[in-house]
Structure formats: C-alpha cells, structure tokens
Amino acid sequence: MSSGEIPTLPVLVPATAVAIAAGWWWLHRQGRLTPLRAAVGVAASGYVAGVLGHVLLPFPIDTDDPLPWRVWLHLTPFVDAVADPIGIVLNVALFVPFGLLLPLVAGVRSARAVAVCGLVVSLGIELVQLAGDLTISPGRVADVDDLIGNTLGAVLGYAVFSLLVMVPWVAGLALRATWPATAQRASGERKRVSSKWEAGRR
Template identity: 40%
Template sequence: MNDPFGEVPALPIVVPLGALVFVLLCWRLHARGRFSLPRAAVAAALGVFVAGIAANTVFPVFLRAPAHPAPWWSGVVLAPFADYEMEDALTNVIVFVPLGILIPLLLRRPRWWRVVITVVGTSLAIELTQLAVQDLAGGGHVADVNDLIFNTLGGVIGYGLLLLFGLLPGGERILERFRWSDGDGRSPAAI
C-alpha cells in the first residue's frame, strides 16, 4: 500500500512501552517487598493505560508531513468549550476514569488534591507531547485545553468511584489488597 506521508506504526512502539512500564512497576514492587498478584494487576493496568494513551494521543506520527498543513492542523486550542464536540468530551472523561482509580492505589496518602494534581500533570504532559510531536514529527493531534479539562473531570470521577467502592461493605478490605503502600492507616477518603 502506498503511504505518501510515511506514517509511523503505533503498535511496535506502544506495546513495548506498555510492557516496559509493567516490568518497571513490578520490579519496584519486588524491590520494596510488596509484590502480589493484585498489585501486579495494578501495574498491568497502568502499562495498558500508558500504551493506550500513547497510541491514541501521540499517534499518528508522519515521517513526511504534508507540505501544506491540513485543515486539522491548528497547533494549540486555548479557548475552553469553543467548537468542542460532546463525543470528544465524553471520550476524554471515560479514558481518564481509570487513572483516577489507579493513582490512589499507588500513593502512600491518596488525598484528593494529590490525585487531581497527578491527573492534571498527566493530562498536561500528554497535551505538551502532542504539541511537540506535531511540531517536530508531523503528529496528527492538537494540544487542546478542553482535553485537559475533561481528562481532569474523568480522573476526579474515577477517584470518586474508588471512594464509593471503599464505602461498600468489604470494599475497603478489597482495596487494601491492591494498594501499593500501607500508608498511615487512614482511609483513602481522608482529606
């Protein structure tokens, strides 16, 4: 098949990236004497999350970008809620719900503001990476403040779901099996 733009395939890059994240996280668990199958499942989920995010936010990347920018080439979108489709908003919310669940399982003291800062930082890193890839490697995505807003909302919803699960009978006991740290003995809902 003719590929005039030289699109870089995503899978040969993101699958090893996800595997590397998984291996490094498992190594960290083992080094701290905290390795267990539930915690390895959290590491696996994070590896899949990283690979999926990279595949869907950084790619496509083109070796030979079009000489004249295509209509979607707008660089950065800084106007919140302007020309932003509801489907994109819902997708960004749904995609970041797992991160709002996984981050508190990793943190020693998962306060709400630490979770929000981590989600915002992750989303901002993605948007800046998209901008860099667009400018340096002909990437096909734009950095959008709306993505940052709705990614953050998804992370907050995920954290809320985790807190609600912890309130169910036996929920906190189940969550303890997946937490990477014993913390300070306080509930994850502690503020």
C-alpha cells in the same frame, strides 16, 4: 512530504511488557509483590499503553513545512464541544481509570491531588502533541477542552474509588492491592522494629 510513521503495536507492546516487569521488580524489592498488586501493575501498564495509543500513536512523520502554531492550539474553552459534544465526554472517560488507579499505584488519597496529577499528565500530553505539530508530526490539536475533560475524568474516577471503598470488603481489597505501604501499616512496622530493638538491649 510524508516519510513514514512510528507505529503503535511495535512500540507499545514491548514498552508495556517492560513497564509491567519494572513494576513487579520494584514491588519485589519492596517485599510487596503479591498477585493482587501484580494485577494492578498489569492494569496500570495496559491503561497507559491504551492512552498513548489513543492520543499519540501512530506518530506520523511529515517533512512538509509546518503550519502556523495557531492552527494546532485551541485555548478557548468549549468552542469545539458545541459542535462535537461527544469529544468532551470521551476526554472525561479517558481519565476515569486514571483516577481509579492512582490511589492504588501511588497511594494518593485526596481529590485535589488527583486533580493536580490529572492536569499535569494531560498538559504533558498536549505539549507533546503541540511539539509534534510544530516539528515532524502534524495533525493532533492541543486543546484546552482536553485539559478540562481529562482533569474532570480523573476526579470522577477518584470519586468512584472513594465510594467503592466505603464498602468494607472493597476497602480491604483496595488496601491489599495498594502499592505503597499505608501510613497505618508503616507505623506498625516501625513499632515492631522498635520493639525488637528494645528487646535486644535488655
């Protein structure tokens, strides 16, 4: 019998606030906190909250006997897509912001790395859904189509990012918004430190 649920807003609102504060604190510790990077942190935290709200929450708690695992696991690609093509489109769209934000938050600079990150994150979501189905929260199907759609969406988002940064002023904006120091900037900082050290020896 059903015994309630883990709600959406009471979980996501404080969790998002904590994530934003943690990101700003990290940037401050690195000496890289700027309004632009702070805005990226808000966007990334809001995006993660939106994804969790879409794929996991609310999290119903049902104590009835669970159905066999085969009911909740679909491993044949594109079977459901024929009957519901909008589903695969939504799964692609869900991870387009992931591919856009990953270069800014994590400094990822290759489509392969973005695809791997998208696949791993999507797989994690599907495994959590399956674990819930087999224990206390049935209802969400772990589907290989979700993995395919999410991974394609991440790569598509990165492709859009790559096209946008071909515009010089957008590239400059992206550079200032990126959280990790770029290799060129890090190299420049090392050279400045080395120069100061050498000057102190003279």
